[in-house]
């Protein structure tokens with residue numbers, strides 16, 4: 001049984017029009033739209049669905065207000081959803097709907113679904129980088145300057161959870177996720193396959209009560225698209241929380257923006273790619289230095305070419 005990644009995320013939102021405006025500016029394509037909500041796609045066909053916060057079809061919320069209500073994990077074509085149902089029997093169980101999609105609730109209260117993946121192969125290329133040891137990766141070719149981002153996929157989700165151990169056990173023992181790195185007692189980075197990007201899910205404990213959405217991260221092609229997307233979203237009037245910046249854990253470049261649909265939205269690129277040979281580091285201290293090598297609170301102004309440090 002192979003979980004291939006995040007196929008769909010569903011938000012319950014207070015203001016559909018505002019959410020729609022955000023994801024238009026974020027760089028997603030609208031695929032369906034009606035009175036009850038709107039569905040967007042990334043380039044690989046991962047869906048971002050917006051529904052009204054009181055839509056009775058949504059799983060119960062795990063926090064008040066606009067937030068994520070369901071994460072749909074894609075399963076490799078040909079694999080049996082029955083295997084997942086059997087694995088989850090000891091973890092609260094799962095039920096199948098009329099379309100054959102499997103539904104469960106994780107110990108943190110997040111709605112989960114499982115379906116054969118509908119994501120597509122994507123044939124876009126990121127920039128090549130000329131380094132000292134490989135100076136001719138890009139020959140007679142300029143590096144791109146992006147006027148906005150077009151996210152390739154939904155890369156990972158991050159939740160606050162007061163019950164870190166129980167929620168980790170659900171994903172690792174129940175669903176077969178792998179630990180990539182850990183802040184002891186504070187957070188765990190998990191990936192759904194032994195081989196793949198550094199994390200598909202990060203669980204973060206900040207207190208014995210805090211539960212909710214921290215962010216949803218969208219993969220873009222390369223570092224330049226992180227900057228181009230962040231500058232564009234800034235020009236469109238949205239608020240950067242922190243970014244650009246770089247995480248020492250996962251190595252990724254990031255840019256986090258406040259999302260009216262709940263939590264933050266992140267552009268990221270150049271995360272570590274892991275295999276079964278990877279040894280998780282289990283003793284990360286939750287320090288500012290381990291969160292970011294550098295980062296800009298409040299972001300960059302998309303219209304100002306020479307930006308000044310604050311007085």
Ligand SMILES: [Fe+2]
Nearest residue numbers: 156158217266
């Ligand atoms: Fe992230």
